[in-house]
Amino acid sequence: MSDNQDAGVSIVPIGGLGEFGLNMMVYQYGDDIIVVDAGLMFPEADMPGVDLVFPDITYLRENRDKIKGIIITHAHEDHVGGLAFFLRQINVPIYGTELTLALAKGRLREYGALEIAQLNVIHPDDTVQLGCFHLEFIYVAHSIPDTVAVAIHTPVGIIVHASDFKFDQTPVDNRLTEVHKLAALGEKGVLLLISDSTNADRPGFTPSERSIYPDLNGVFQQTTGGLFLATFSSSLHRVQQFIDLAVEHHRLIAVSGRSMINNIRTASELGYLDVPHNILIDAREANRFAPHEVVVLSTGSQGEPRSGMALIAKDDHAFLHIEPGDTVLISARIIPGNELSVRHMINHLLRRGAHVLHERNANIHVSGHGAREDLKLMMNLVRPKFFIPAHGEYSNLVQHAELAEDVGISSDNITVAEDGDLISLTPDFCGVRGKVPAGRVLVDGKIDMGVENIVVHDRQQLAQDGMVIPIVVLNNNSGDVTAGPDMVSRGFVHMDESEDLMNEAKEIVIHAINHLSPGSKSETETVQEEIRVVLRRFFKKKTDRRPMVLPVVMRV
Known part of the structure; x- marks a missing residue:
């Protein structure tokens, strides 16, 4: 990579590229970092017991001293819901419109972060200087008032972060998307557009x-x-x-x-x-x-x-x-x-x-996100040299990239990125040049109570295959079985209807213990592991299921 590319702006999607939710984008030039949005995601079906999902902000924690501020584009949970989680680890100034910050206060208060929050209200006609980044704001129509796109003036060129938008010609609050500002930016010359891909698969314009x-x-x-x-x-x-x-x-x-x-x-x-x-x-x-x-x-x-x-x-x-x-x-x-x-x-x-x-049997809902023609219009107004689709599953990003080609943006100038990609932007180059830590933080209960992936895996296994608890009592001197084994099953099989299976399992346990050496019998953890291995193998063979096996070994 050339020295010119190394001196460019680094862009890191921490969340929101490859899923709906978790929207967070990082822009860095030298020792200056700004963050746009801090969203959350609600748990999917394969996350039992998880209440909330936040983006992994390890990269930002490692660079906390460089962060000049965080900009919230609007008050939807997938853009602002992770703000308290962010502030409890990194406290920096927050910028957002009046309604956005007013609604955010409730969630910040709920999680005990309001007292430390440095809230700064901005209006669409304001400009803000954060380090080397000069920011201006563009009002855009969406399903919630006071939504803004952000024009980021950087040392290498203008980036337009379009957030969520549509071109509603008859909005309920009579506030139109500020097309004139977008067109003016296009006249100046926009280096990069990052735009919402939610409805990249829907034809036409999104209705008013x-x-x-x-x-x-x-x-x-x-x-x-x-x-x-x-x-x-x-x-x-x-x-x-x-x-x-x-x-x-x-x-x-x-x-x-x-x-x-x-x-x-x-x-x-x-x-x-x-x-x-x-x-x-x-x-x-x-x-x-x-x-x-x-x-x-x-x-x-x-x-x-x-x-x-x-x-x-x-x-x-x-x-x-x-x-x-x-x-x-x-x-x-x-x-x-x-x-x-x-x-x-x-x-x-x-x-x-x-x-x-509901939306599938009556015309009682309309999206707040632009469809394919809205997305084309945004690109034609802004006329960027480079383009990165954002906000959506990977299929949405790919379809949005194809739209960009349709309006004349070269495929070489389009980057379909994912969370954690380190994207380099210069006047002549835009592409992925590395990776940074990124992923999901699963929260069970309070936002400072993270759930490790192994815990979620265990919950999935319990939900799918249940568990078996074999209980056995060994002689403390000889290691021989003196009582049991007894079997307790939860969510695996009904004990009364599976007596033959459980009796055979008991024999398997006794046989496994008897074939251990005297030294192994004296080590409780070794005995537990042997019971776990032989029973999991046995149950898989007999039932094609893998219940969680939790051996209990007592000594007398």
Whole structure:
């Protein structure tokens, strides 16, 4: 690599390239580092007992003295949800728009990080200097207000970090994407564009948020009984439409779910939501009114087990209940990985006699992310020399890269990267030149309670194959078996129905111990390991399963 390339800007995706969530991008020039976004991801089905997933920030901890600040582009959890986890290890100034930081405060307070947070509110017309990086901000339309893209002026050229966006011509809050700023940057000359790939597989333009209003209105008009609405608590443009419809149809709004209550309160206090006086009621008061006089607005669009809508669906909610003939509207995209939990929730709702509408059977949701034509428009406005697709699974990144070629960006100037890639950017080069530590930190309970991968593996094995506990008592002098072995099975086989299998397993254990040397018999750990090995081999042969074997050896 040439000296010129070595003197360039280093770009490191810590998270968000290869998955949905964990968005975090690092930009470094010399001894100056800035970080854009600090997202989290919710656990996948193969992560039993895990509550939250954060990006591994080992690289940033090793370079903490170089970090000048962190910029949060908007208040969705996949961009801001990991901020407390970050701050508890690296405390640097935080920059974000008014609503973004206001919503972030709640999560920071919950995890005891608000007191140390250095929060700096920025507006789209502001500029910020962090080390050698000069930042300007571009307002972009998204499903939550106050979202910005970031133009990063570096010693080697301009980088546009586009964040999440779409080109909504009739946004709910009447704030358009600042196309003129993007075009002006394109005129100056943009060296690199990093852009959201979420909907790189969807043709056309993403419809306006307002486009679903007539269909939502039709649901309100046709529903004479109870009406339950579920969406993301951060989808504030959707929430505003629900509020407007409730006013038009003379329904009070009972809000369920802590995050929904907090976000509506914060956004209305700051003027980002227009909430008429006395339209909101405590969800505990909903039963005081006739069903046609109230609409329930709840969290739980992804079927999260303890969310408001999931509890309502199973009739486990303390005071909100579905009656036959009620309508439930799930106004959100089903995030990949959540299909099963959403399907279970819908089945429970149907058992209660509800009429259920969702994105696959009604026009009641529209994405906040640009589709293929939006993505092309962003590239044509900015006209970058180099391009890196971000924010999505690998297939999304590849499809976005193909779009870049369609609009005329040379394939040699497109880099499809993954988490941990060390990308070098100079005026004449953009490509991967190494790797840095990257991955996932799994959290069980408190955010400082990490879960090692081996623990998750053990949980997966227990969930799939169960466990067997053989208990044997040995003579302390001779090492001979004096009692047992007894067998305890949990999640593997039913003891009463597998007596022959367990009796044979006992004989296997006795035979294994008897064939150990006197010296080995005296070492408890050696005996335990021998029992574990022979039983795992035996159970695999007999049942084609590998239960976890936890031998207990006692001596008398």
